[in-house]
Amino acid sequence: MTTLKSESVDIAGPTDVVILRQKVRAWSIELKFSLVDQTKMITASSELARNTLDHGGGGRCLMEMVSNGARSGLRLTFEDHGPGIPDIDLALKDGYSTGNGMGLGLSGSKRLVNEFQIASKVGEGTRICVVRWK
Amino acid sequence: MSKIAEILQKNESELLADWMKEQLTAVRRRDLMNDGELQAQSTDLLRSIASAARNGNVTDVSGSDWAGVRERLTDISASRAKQGFSPDETALFVFSLKQPLFTRLRNELAKDPNAMFAEMWNATVMVDRLGLMTFGAFLKAKEQLIAQQAEEMLELSTPVVKLWQGIVAIPLIGTLDSNRTQIVMESLLSTIVATNSKVAIIDITGVPAVDTLVAQHLLKTITAAKLMGAECILSGIRPQIAQTIVHLGINLNEVITKASLADALATALQKTGKTVVRIDKQNGKAGENKDGAEVKQTPERKGA
Ligand SMILES: Nc1ncnc2c1ncn2[C@@H]1O[C@H](COP(=O)(O)OP(=O)(O)OP(=O)(O)O)[C@@H](O)[C@H]1O
Ligand SMILES: [Mg+2]
Numbered sequence: 001m002t003t004l005k006s007e008s009v010d011i012a013g014p015t016d017v018v019i020l021r022q023k024v025r026a027w028s029i030e031l032k033f034s035l036v037d038q039t040k041m042i043t044a045s046s047e048l049a050r051n052t053l054d055h056g057g058g059g060r061c062l063m064e065m066v067s068n069g070a071r072s073g074l075r076l077t078f079e080d081h082g083p084g085i086p087d088i089d090l091a092l093k094d095g096y097s098t099g100n101g102m103g104l105g106l107s108g109s110k111r112l113v114n115e116f117q118i119a120s121k122v123g124e125g126t127r128i129c130v131v132r133w134k
Numbered sequence: 135m136s137k138i139a140e141i142l143q144k145n146e147s148e149l150l151a152d153w154m155k156e157q158l159t160a161v162r163r164r165d166l167m168n169d170g171e172l173q174a175q176s177t178d179l180l181r182s183i184a185s186a187a188r189n190g191n192v193t194d195v196s197g198s199d200w201a202g203v204r205e206r207l208t209d210i211s212a213s214r215a216k217q218g219f220s221p222d223e224t225a226l227f228v229f230s231l232k233q234p235l236f237t238r239l240r241n242e243l244a245k246d247p248n249a250m251f252a253e254m255w256n257a258t259v260m261v262d263r264l265g266l267m268t269f270g271a272f273l274k275a276k277e278q279l280i281a282q283q284a285e286e287m288l289e290l291s292t293p294v295v296k297l298w299q300g301i302v303a304i305p306l307i308g309t310l311d312s313n314r315t316q317i318v319m320e321s322l323l324s325t326i327v328a329t330n331s332k333v334a335i336i337d338i339t340g341v342p343a344v345d346t347l348v349a350q351h352l353l354k355t356i357t358a359a360k361l362m363g364a365e366c367i368l369s370g371i372r373p374q375i376a377q378t379i380v381h382l383g384i385n386l387n388e389v390i391t392k393a394s395l396a397d398a399l400a401t402a403l404q405k406t407g408k409t410v411v412r413i414d415k416q417n418g419k420a421g422e423n424k425d426g427a428e429v430k431q432t433p434e435r436k437g438a
Contacts, residue, residue, distance in 0.1 A: 102350050
């Protein structure tokens with residue numbers, strides 16, 4: 001897989017979530033994603049960025065425009081050095097929330113993208129990588 | 135003590151006079167700031183530079199001795215950003231200190247060119263760094279200002295409108311974050327009370343994405359309205375939003391949803407006991423009503 005371009009976006013406050021969402025929109029349009037795919041990727045980025053902020057205490061998102069030869073796509077890697085997720089399967093259950101959210105952000109974003117990888121260590125942080133292909 | 139520090143201390147009044155003259159010719163915005171204010175600001179800054187130069191290293195303006203200067207420059211930048219100065223006008227305020235400082239150094243060190251060169255270099259480094267710092271602080275203040283204005287605009291752009299007797303609508307436009315949704319929710323609920331409305335239409339045609347946070351806020355508003363005896367209709371759900379909501383797993387089964395605001399209005403009229411009927415053109419009434427339609431109160435059921 002080759003990276004065509006990349007940018008790192010800090011996620012330190014609510015405005016950063018909005019900024020990231022706007023960047024994801026611009027890149028999705030550049031990749032000629034359909035309106036539905038654009039909206040899916042924007043929504044997933046919004047969920048994951050908010051988790052990075054609310055649960056991970058802030059972090060960053062690496063945006064990458066990638067190509068695997070046949071297709072191009074958008075890869076987003078969210079990283080934080082927060083408390084980590086003790087039970088990933090549980091966190092991915094619809095409706096599970098340690099806050100007072102709907103508990104659909106994590107599981108929902110998984111359904112909104114083509115590839116979803118999550119790595120988390122208690123006390124060290126969380127790293128979530130998602131890809132949506134054109 | 136460095137020569138610069140010495141000059142700053144010894145020649146304060148002359149330096150200030152020269153600097154003011156420089157500023158008045160280079161970048162004077164009398165429309166934004168009066169001379170007295172500018173003089174006071176310049177005096178204060180020059181004194182604090184003098185004291186920092188006396189105690190610290192003149193080329194290391196990020197050191198702790200320079201904290202007072204940095205603080206002043208940040209304040210000045212922020213106030214100038216608010217007053218409407220341009221970034222170069224603000225930076226020039228600092229850069230224009232160079233000429234007066236150089237003139238003094240030349241006079242003082244005329245007999246020692248090597249020392250003069252060294253001190254001028256130091257003065258350049260000092261003023262440049264202070265200027266750049268001002269520029270950075272100015273941009274930061276400007277960014278904050280823009281963010282704040284954007285927020286204010288968001289508040290302005292969510293008016294609750296009365297569509298008909300007993301029917302209010304709120305067209306949401308743009309990104310819904312927590313703060314804004316809170317405002318929207320409050321203004322909708324208070325308008326429901328003020329207008330004694332039975333139906334509230336929340337139109338999200340202008341909302342680019344609905345994530346779980348937005349959905350949760352919407353659902354809370356709808357529940358609160360219900361407690362107050364008003365029913366909410368969610369309209370303007372575009373196809374891409376509908377698909378995303380389904381993938382996220384958000385349950386809107388309990389909510390009345392309509393594709394368009396027009397559909398929502400028709401439903402709302404129906405719910406408040408009214409129907410839209412076509413006017414019989416033969417009766418010659420069509421001219422009074424362009425689309426040939428009229429809202430009629432349907433007879434209320436007894437005991438309802
Ligand atoms: N980056 C993270 N760091 C630590 N914990 C996390 C992180 N992301 C998710 N979690 C945990 O996983 C849970 C589920 O996340 P999910 O996004 O599904 O729900 P939520 O954020 O609580 O609510 P919402 O539906 O509004 O997103 C969270 O409540 C939190 O405990
Ligand atoms: Mg979440």
